Amino acid sequence: MQDVASLVAQAREGRPRAVARLISLVEGASPQLREVMAALAPLTGGAYVVGLTGSPGVGKSTSTSALVTAYRKQGRRVGVLAVDPSSPFSGGALLGDRVRMSDHSSDPGVYIRSMATRGHLGGLAWSAPQAIRVLDAAGCEVILVETVGVGQSEVEIASQADTSVVLLAPGMGDGIQAAKAGILEIGDVYVVNKADRDGADATARELNHMLGLGESRGPGDWRPPIVKTVASRSEGIDEVVEALEKHRAWMxxxxxxxxxxxxxxxREIETIAVTALRARIGDLHGDRRVGALAERVVAGELDAYRAADELIAGITES
Amino acid sequence: MQDVASLVAQAREGRPRAVARLISLVEGASPQLREVMAALAPLTGGAYVVGLTGSPGVGKSTSTSALVTAYRKQGRRVGVLAVDPSSPFSGGALLGDRVRMSDHSSDPGVYIRSMATRGHLGGLAWSAPQAIRVLDAAGCEVILVETVGVGQSEVEIASQADTSVVLLAPGMGDGIQAAKAGILEIGDVYVVNKADRDGADATARELNHMLGLGESRGPGDWRPPIVKTVASRSEGIDEVVEALEKHRAWMxxxxxxxxxxxxxxxREIETIAVTALRARIGDLHGDRRVGALAERVVAGELDAYRAADELIAGITES
Incomplete structure (x- = not known):
């Protein structure tokens, strides 16, 4: 068992095994979690975090891979966090359809990690920010956070990112569906991928129209650009990077x-605090204190509210 | 605005308006909630709480109504709580299909209340026990808690009751589905309603078989009986009452x-405590303390865990 300080030092040098170990430590709520987070805190804040969301089939992982290539050409170190909210499996293994990522598997300037959130305490809100912090402290200048699988957590992913990219594809009929689902509020940059297919212009036009339907923007406001790409041929990817840089500069x-x-x-602090308090109450389940309070409630000596007050007092003292 | 003490006194005398007012106070998390619960505590514990669950169409409300009639013949005061987990509407108004309940609407020995739990803080676990306590304190000797609408909260309803009745009907194909969904673990008494229909014996046999598949019971263990009824003609209802009395005596x-x-x-104490702690954290949302802690986290001066510690310390002091 390596100590946290040396793991952090090795991660700073870009050693992937140290990064992997640190993410496992923060993901699994290990006893060293707090120590790791304390060690990472002063080393974070340098990374630019980009979230990529979109329905299955729009080409999220192809686009992510193309963006990795583009950033690598600029000499930037890149981290990729592929979040699968529906899977209980986590760790280094990538999903089958993410083959394109293997283009980068031998590049020491790229760190790729898949992360499951199902069944995790607090889900995405709990585990993603911590993994992002590890990648940040490890010197990744850009971190791409991508959802794998079915959506629903788009808004949650977006809330973890500095800039949110929403991907659409023509002819899937899901562009506008996605828009209705609230995606119009979360995109800082929109990408219409598979732009060599029929209907790409119509999708872009429709999206442009819908974005324009929002309240009118002031002179200093951000107007989300719509970029057309063919990610499988890297077409338009430089324009996406440019749009991201513009958004970052504007922010x-x-x-x-x-x-x-x-x-x-x-939000993260609140999530941790709520989880910690819940855990303290959970720890007391079956505890004599709760049992004794419950018996007094059943006997009518105490009402449940005063019993809860006593429980809280007991928890917060300890 | 009447004071709580006089409302409680009137409810004890069986005045329905006072009962209704008290339930509204406890359901709505009003400022007087705690005062009401404290006043009720010494008056509770007398009622026998029976939960009725089952898929839509098995005849839950007809069975409930028939049970009310049977208990009224014994001279007992009866409370009915019809819980609709899918509805945001609550209060005195009964749903359209519960017409049979109107048989009891002029009987002062019966108090009927429908209760919505959707959108309620803590849902069923939060609001049902408090309403049950009001009915208990108001002198109801038997309280029937019935789910209206689609299930899913069967287990939750059962957890509120002293005795759980699971209703099935022949030929719906849902008997065994329900069984698979965990209903075999929650029933203390099983009722095959609409027993005049084809397949009633087969449903009862199948259920008997499945219940027998459980671990063998010791001599003092409870073996859930299966009662066949035609609730619309009150057939078999006395047998259900008898089974309930036997279960109560056994317990x-x-x-x-x-x-x-x-x-x-x-469980109730824990729910109240967790909700109270969450509310305290929620109250702080946007508060200067959280904002100041968040800025220190962003600056890397503090990690999110130590920030959460400070937040908890701040909450539990206040």
């Missing part, structure tokens, strides 16, 4: 980046 | 009633 100029990160940290 | 003899009630109170 920095207007204080939005700091705002988003603070909001994210606030 | 008292073996200390099971006290055990179940203590377990129920323990």
């Amino acid at each position: 920095e100029e207007h204080g939005v980046l700091a705002e988003r990160r603070a909001a994210r940290a606030a | 008292e003899e073996h200390g099971v009633l006290a055990e179940r009630r203590a377990a129920r109170a323990a």
Whole structure:
């Protein structure tokens, strides 16, 4: 068992095994979790976190892979976090359809990690920010967070990112469905992938129309661009990178980046606090204190609210 | 605005308006909630709580109504709580298909209340026990808790009751489906309603077989009886009442009633405590303390765990 300090030092040097070990430690709520997080805190804040969401079949993993290639050409170190909210399996193994990622498997400047959130305490809100922090501290300059599998957690993924990319594809009929599902509120950059297919212009036009339906924007406001790509041939990917850089610059100029990160940290703190308090109560389940209080409630000596007060007092003292 | 003490006194006299007002107070998490619960505590424990669950179409409300009639013949005061987990509407209004309940609408010895749990803080686990306590304190000797609408909360309803009745009907193909869904574990008494229809014997036999598949029971163990009824003609209802009385006597003899009630109170205390702690954290959302902690996390001065510790310390002091 290596100590946390040396693991962190090795991760800083870009050793993938150390990064993997640290993510496992933070993901599994291990006893060293707090120690790891404390060690990482001063090393974080350098990474730019990009979330990629979209329905299955729009080409999320192909696009992610193409973006990795583009950022690598710029010499940036890249982390990829592939989140599968429906899978209980986690760790290094990538899903079958993510073959394209293997293009990067021998590149020491890329760290790829898949992460399951089903069954995890607190789900995505709990585990993703911690894994992002590990990649950040390990020196990844760009972190791409991608959902694998069926959506529903788009909004949650977006809430973890500095910039959210929403992917659509023509002729799937899901562009507008997705829009109705609230995706119009979360996209900072829109990508119409598979733009060599029929209907790409119509999808882009429709999206443009729907985005325009929102309230009119002020002069300093961000207007989400729509970029057409063919990710499998890397067409349009440089334009996506450019749109991301513009959005990042705009956020920095207007204080939005700091705002988003603070909001994210606030949510994370609250999630941890609620989980910790729940756990303290859960630990007491079957405990003599709860049993004794319950018997007094059954006997009518105490009402359940005063019993809960006593329980809380007992928990917060300890 | 009447004071709580006089409302409780009137409810004890059986005045339906006072009972209704008290349930509204406890259901709506009003400022007087705690005062009401404290006033009720010494008056509770007398009622026998029977839960009725089953798929839509098995005749739950007809059976409930027939049971009310049977208990009224014995001169007992009866409360009915019709819980609809899918409806946001609550209060005195009964659903359209519960016409048979109107047989009892002019009987002062019966109090009927429908209760919605969707959208309620904590749902059923939060609001049902409090309404049950009001009916208990108001002098109801038997309280029938019935789910209206689609199931899924069978197990939750059962956890609120002293005795759980599971209703099935022949030829619906749902008997065994229900069994697979875990209903075999929650029934203390099984009722095959609509026993005049084809397949009633087969349903009862199949159920008997499946219940027998469980681990063998010891000499003092409870073996759930299967009663056949035609609730619309009140056939078999006296046998159901008899089975309930036997189960109650068995529970008292073996200390099971006290055990179940203590377990129920323990869960309720925990639910209230968790909800209260969540609310305290929720109140802080957007509060300067969380914001200040979040900024320190973003700056890397503090990790999210230590920030959560500080947040919890701040909450539990106040």
